[in-house]
Amino acid sequence: MNGFNRALLVLTGIVGLLSVSILLLGVYDVPQLTRYTDQWQTQDWYIYTILTIGIFLAVIFLIMLMTGLVAKPKPKRYTIQTGEGRITVSKETIEKTVYESLKQFQGLRTPNVNVDIDSKRERVRVFIDCAVFNREGLPTLGKDIQTHVKERIESLMEVPVADVTLHIHDTKLKTSERVI
Template sequence: MNNFNRFLIAIIGIAGLICSSMLALMVYRVPHLSNWLEKWRHQEWFYYTILSISAFLAVIFIIFLLTGIFSRPPKKNLAIVTGEGKITISKATIESTALRAIRSF
């Protein structure tokens, strides 16, 4: 997994934790935090914040969904590193070579 994917997953995890904790705090009565949340709920920025976080997560999950549906698995290649360089052979080439060898017998 490359660094960009790891960073993206970390951001999604942080945003998901923030959203889930805010939702949990709105449902349950937490002694010291519930008074703050009651004040926040009546503020105009609170709704915009919740909507913007929800929209951000919706866009990210739509990207994940489309990536999952339309992405192709990586081609299976065999890479051999020699003193003269790197040789890459695809799985289809190996299969066709093996089939031709079997047919000759």
């Protein structure tokens, strides 16, 4: 979030809290302030103050509503800044590369790949959830999968991979399995 947006949020928060405080003083009796609020409420401009506060809050909430309805999340991409310009690699491209690299391992079923991209820290994390059918030496196989996926992404796409998390589950699940 840039500085302007932060300053705008802080200003809006302060004005909103002051507005709510003024509205609450009109409703609740505070012993030290009751005399002043009673005098203020008898003034002609009291109604205009309440209307202005109400309009201000309505506009703020309307902006929040429209932002929530209209705003689209930024697509997940890995951005590489080069001397000639900017290169972006989408999350789907990295996931497809992982699926392609998993094809070399026999007995993998129902792979589910999720990629977490953090462009600011320049790192990519890969999460793989799969079942293994008719294989022995699962820790060795898991390490081979992790190493292969990491090397494949880094060599093919030149994207640094922070870590590859692999979860191997039971093959006797009652779901339909996709064989690679």
